[in-house]
Amino acid sequence: MKTLIISLKTFLFFTILTGILYPLCITGIAQLIFPEKANGSLIIKNNKIIGSKLIGQEFDSLIYFSARPSVISYNPLPSGASNYGLTSVKLKELFDSRKKQFIKINQIDSLTVIPSEMLFASGSGLDPHISQKTVLLQVNRIVKARNFNENQKQKLLQCIEQLTEKPQYLCFGEERLNVLLLNLKIDEIK
Amino acid sequence: MKTIDIFQIILFIILLIGLTPLLGSYMNKVFTGNKHFMLKIFGWLERLTYKFIKVNPDEETNWKKYAVNLLIFNLIGIVFLFLLQTFQSYLPLNPQHLADITWHSAFNTAVSFVTNTNWQGYAGETTMSYFIQLIGLTVQNFVSAVTGIAVILAVIRGISRKTTDKIGNFWTDLTRSTLYVLLPLSILFSVVLVGQGVVQNFKSYETVQTLQGTQQVLPMGPAASQIAIKQIGTNGGGFFNANSAHPYENPTPFSNFLQIFAIFLIPSALTYTYGKMLGSVRQGWTIFTVMFILFITGLGISLYAEYSANPVFGHIPMMEGKEARFGVSGSVLFSVVTTDASCGAVNAMHDSFTPLAGMVCMINMMLGEIIFGGVGAGLYGMVIFIILTVFIAGLMVGRTPEYMGKKIGAFEVQMAILANLVTSFAILIFTAWAAVSSYGLSSLNNAGPHGFSEILYAFTSAAGNNGSAFAGLNANTLFYNLSLGFVMLIGRFGVIIPVLAIAGSLAKKNITPLSSGTFRTDNWLFICLLIGVILIVGGLTYFPALSFGPVIEHLLMNSGIIF
Incomplete structure (x- = not known):
């Protein structure tokens, strides 16, 4: 049971980090430095x-x-x-x-x-x-x-x-x- | 071939050899908990992780607990990704209003991304919402890759430690490899990719009026962030259907070169980390050399096949399924690298390659994805072959086999054979099943021996957790979704569990000191033996199957017979 809770929490943590924060941060940088290319040239x-x-x-x-x-x-x-x-x-x-x-x-x-x-x-x-x-x-x-x-x-x-x-x-x-x-x-x- | 093609390949090799020790020694510092420069940037995130999940990072477990943690974590991934897809239409960030995905396709994709296969039974731009691409697929691109790294770390500890049952903390390994290795590399790489023209936005698809006055709908989305990790983590699941052939996914020859290089970067550097952590850099370079020789051989055969004239089309470059900006060489290099490492991204359609070049792709996968291989997975696959090699060498000279001072006993050899057999079994049995059933055959896109190759390629790719395809095969059917999903599970966990068992068993053993009678595992003799064992054990198993497919197709094509 303890393992399950740790797994769920870890999964949640990495989902937020790599599934939300990481792509948002890249989108921000991309739109700032390469707006024309990031939007499809x-x-x-x-x-x-x-x-x-x-x-x-x-x-x-x-x-x-x-x-x-x-x-x-x-x-x-x-x-x-x-x-x-x-x-x-x-x-x-x-x-x-x-x-x-x-x-x-x-x-x-x-x-x-x-x-x-x-x-x-x-x-x-x-x-x-x-x-x-x-x-x-x-x-x-x-x-x-x-x-x-x-x-x-x-x-x-x-x-x-x-x-x-x-x-x-x-x-x-x-x-x-x-x-x-x-x-x-x-x-x-x- | 032109000079520039050869130059590109030489540059690739120089960079590979040059960056292997650099990244390799950095990863050694990360994994052994030493000081390194990324601690300043992401150190707080690591501490936050342990605080949030309430785990003591220094508390280690035995192999069984390590395996259970890994399995439960992966199982949650599968369930979550499955549910996301089946409820897609109720979720946000779906500007194209894409519908829910069928249960069997959702099962296939969930298993595929969690096992680091990233087989695409679906077409990204018309199936998956941005929400699923991010929350579902991008996340698995990261965590499935670090799962592979975690396993090889456990193996390294098993070899290097003595008389203990502890092989590490799964959560610590997971966290460190994500924060200090995959995440920084992906951030860097995705920005470079956008600079080359890869899209990264949340807009809905753009409808444009073309020059000739018809309508064209241009797909959009947060592609770069996913494509970066797809290459670096040897995942391979494209944002778009055409994968890295799509101009929005791989816009320039330079982005193409970087994408190819990114596939090999970590698997290659890990060989150095391996040597470093075991206290003998030579051992790492020995493995690197074996992988490199197999890679170059495959590349040579593939280039030869693609540049040869054939009686059907004459002496022209075979450009079917290839992009003009990459040309034949840029496509062949990609295909060999992506199948060597268990990446599976493609920048050209392997289905339309010459039979021999297609066969090189298949052999690369059949050998067990150990030619650099998947992140972590390639190296632990290689350890299996090393165990078999020292065992066979031990039989030849009549001495107890040893590796790095550890006596290799019956248990290790049994586990190594088991890991080897389950994948062969999965590939051959399922290929045979599909080849004699109407529902298996109705998905084919090509007739004659090439049709059989499509089936063989699919199950080989699934078992090797590669994910590339002879994409003419329509795999989005009940039979293929379920059978391929099942084979992916066998190919992943059917190897990981025996490998962890080996790690646990080795950790318990004492280390015999090196003596003059020790069979050395870091010289050319061993390199030759290891290659021999890989080709005989890994290769001969599939020779009969290959002769029904690409071999006979090659012979028929050269006599001008087509179907």
Whole structure:
């Protein structure tokens, strides 16, 4: 009986400490030092929230750069992936049809090597990035769909250069581009 | 592989070797009650704890009492977490009005978080309110981890003491490891994580109008505080469904690197603490070396498999289920580390890995989660293998086996074998059951040998208290919730109780002084023997099962056969 009471009290004590005080204290610090990040790195345009810098969005319109395939169509409730094994026929079919589709809409040579992040779906279904190579393969399509002149095309290429993120602190991760930020930027090209 | 990928791995190794003695000697001071700098900051909290729970911190108990305290404390955790979930809709901090959770899912999650498994049968952002994430899950992230530390401390005392039946005070061990180790590290780490972009707020979900004009609902919540302890305490239960693949949970390559490192930090440092507390730092480094060799071997095989061409998709990086910011290397390193240590957080979907990389994950768990392993749990799992090794070595040379001057008798070996057998038994029997039943098979997401791998992975993960998954398997069913929950209990307490019994039995024995005839347990010969025993005892048990799953899948994939 004594053990039970000690257990209950200890449990109560640590619940208050690690379940209430600790997260509240972190929330306080976070809201004070990194308010923008702690609240989801939201992008605000014309007083309206149009997304988050960290969360990808679906782009099927021809005037926007396409993002990675997502099993959940970039609907985050809940996040998730296909979980198909590499010996799954369904995965192989999706892979082939994505390849065909990418070649078709971008009107590129059918033998072009397409970066694999464009053919495979992401783990979260919300991956905001693609590689620079994948972006460049889509440039001609965007230029055509938006009727850009040579000057505007150069601006577009500059945007791509600017938005290309090198590996973080020079040594972590992959080179990549945030598709949502890029598409926001090309909307501004006049 | 690019240079930068190799650089990242080398940096990881340097940091691991460098920080092990630093944190290790600090923990030694904490656990032996010596002076250390955190006393000034949290010393008052420790005194307050003992006052509140009315316990004398210096009053020690025998192993049975220690085990009873541990079991009751954990049982309360299970009951409380179960009730919280089943009454979720009546509780506060539920801005999305999430409904009560079914009893079998609540049972599974309660057991899972208390046993440090943190298997996710549910999707965080659409199932759990902020209240439960904090009061229920975050708390268990802490206390399940310190339960593991408490057990290894009891084992260390059992080995180092002589002719006593006292192996420590469970409440003191619990309090000190929380206040001086887990809490400070978590505070530091969660702030860094928020700085990288992990969310930490109490807002309701944000509905946004996307650039293309559709609606997207962004989940929010106090994520960083939970994610920090989820990595540091080798827990692994994500705030969101996609776990550390979710951009709000693991936003940058740097946060990814830190999350991987945080998993190994304490388990690795504990090897040094172990050596220090036993009066021989060499013993600690011996164990570290064994763990490190097994880790590097697994990592090598996994990287090789993921970067190899396969006839189904050709020679391109296998990016299915992986995030672009981490790439293949950042995902593979995470997967090997998370399954070595019994963390189970994932930043890529293991289900979509190449068969061999998936098999490395499974073998890491099948060996008993002793490659650094869970916080505390990895080390006491390793002590079991050490006992088996000195026993086998003793048989070979015809001498009474000894470890650190303690004679290893029949009782210790029986307990070690018991701890080993219960987990193997749980994995294989339940996998077989699920593989021949309609309710077991109807949850599969993949056909062919990969489907079998999904089942095998699930029970392996549960028994090893890992919590990662071949997540295609729909485990939120009556059968899987109950059977996996049961296996988690066996995998946790079926090991802890024999281990504490060993600690109690060793504490009673006298210490034989070192002589020239003593079989040394801190040299390369012992390292090789120990690895041999781990691979034979731990590995061969599962070879037949593995050959039905990943082995045959690998061979078929390489001949271009898909299902």
